[in-house]
Amino acid sequence: MSDSDHGRRTIRDVAKAAGVSISTASNALNGTGRTNAETREKVKRIADELGFRPNALARGLLMKRSHAIGMLTNDTYGRLTLPMAAGVSEILVDHGVSLFLCATNNDPRLAKLHLDALLDRQVDGIIFTATRIDLEPPPELLKLRVPVIYAFAQGPADSVSFHPDDAQGARVAVQHLQSIGRTRIVHITGEENYLAARIRAHAYEDLVGPSGQVMFGEWSEEWGHSAIDEIYSQSGPKPDAIFCGSDEIARGVIDALRDRGISIPDDVAVVGFDNWEVVSKQTRPPLTTIDMQLKEIGHRAGLAILGLSRQEKLEPGIVRLPCSIFKRNSA
Numbered sequence: 001m002s003d004s005d006h007g008r009r010t011i012r013d014v015a016k017a018a019g020v021s022i023s024t025a026s027n028a029l030n031g032t033g034r035t036n037a038e039t040r041e042k043v044k045r046i047a048d049e050l051g052f053r054p055n056a057l058a059r060g061l062l063m064k065r066s067h068a069i070g071m072l073t074n075d076t077y078g079r080l081t082l083p084m085a086a087g088v089s090e091i092l093v094d095h096g097v098s099l100f101l102c103a104t105n106n107d108p109r110l111a112k113l114h115l116d117a118l119l120d121r122q123v124d125g126i127i128f129t130a131t132r133i134d135l136e137p138p139p140e141l142l143k144l145r146v147p148v149i150y151a152f153a154q155g156p157a158d159s160v161s162f163h164p165d166d167a168q169g170a171r172v173a174v175q176h177l178q179s180i181g182r183t184r185i186v187h188i189t190g191e192e193n194y195l196a197a198r199i200r201a202h203a204y205e206d207l208v209g210p211s212g213q214v215m216f217g218e219w220s221e222e223w224g225h226s227a228i229d230e231i232y233s234q235s236g237p238k239p240d241a242i243f244c245g246s247d248e249i250a251r252g253v254i255d256a257l258r259d260r261g262i263s264i265p266d267d268v269a270v271v272g273f274d275n276w277e278v279v280s281k282q283t284r285p286p287l288t289t290i291d292m293q294l295k296e297i298g299h300r301a302g303l304a305i306l307g308l309s310r311q312e313k314l315e316p317g318i319v320r321l322p323c324s325i326f327k328r329n330s331a
Contacts, residue, residue, distance in 0.1 A: 188243075
């Protein structure tokens with residue numbers, strides 16, 4: 001009994017209906033060999049009519065490609081990875097390539113298990129992404145035979161990495177506050193051991209000069225609240241604007257200012273960094289913030305991994321993509 005008797009069409013059925021050899025039918029469907037356009041269209045039309053779907057794995061073996069990309073991340077909550085994965089998928093889907101997303105939860109054993117599984121699937125390449133741009137990737141990544149692209153993560157010197165331009169984003173934030181007449185701008189940000197926090201702080205200091213004040217702490221609402229308590233327990237002039245290192249810090253800052261009866265943005269303007277809409281839209285007032293264009297980072301990483309999987313040469317180094325300001329009501 002043939003496959004077609006079971007209702008599953010084979011390449012043999014397509015070839016017979018089109019009146020061509022099996023190899024011609026296969027070449028027409030895979031875009032290989034020297035079939036003319038008329039034959040290709042005819043074979044594809046008949047395959048559609050018969051409901052024939054070529055076996056993707058078999059096609060991949062023939063073409064030495066699996067048409068799949070792995071994306072490895074330490075981002076448990078998907079806060080950064082999901083927008084980037086959406087950007088990668090938008091690029092890959094147009095090329096008939098699937099994306100496998102694997103979360104390591106910062107567990108080296110789990111990272112190795114995921115990597116082994118992706119390699120068993122013979123993925124055409126891997127994108128590694130993280131929750132901070134200076135996170136060291138799993139050492140196994142450095143020894144792979146398949147190409148690797150780094151997005152929002154630190155790759156070795158000979159690799160291609162895509163980062164948001166943190167310095168440019170910080171400048172956009174400060175310049176916006178200066179453009180609305182604010183002169184006493186304080187920067188409340190996250191942990192100093194984060195490269196992104198240091199880059200943004202340096203860009204802020206370059207613009208505000210010696211009168212500036214940088215306050216490093218946790219990436220949390222609680223720290224935003226504590227930082228305001230600290231500022232208002234000191235003597236001297238108070239800020240008329242605050243540039244925050246994350247939207248969560250900004251929400252804590254705004255709550256603490258409102259608790260003191262301070263009007264936002266009339267008395268103090270506040271700008272965040274992330275445009276994490278779960279937070280930025282829910283603050284009162286809604287938060288003006290810097291968007292890191294994570295989906296665009298995903299687009300660029302997707303295009304790069306496709307290029308490398310096709311043996312194209314890419315210039316190694318870090319590509320920094322510009323951030324933009326998303327204006328709401330807090331500044």
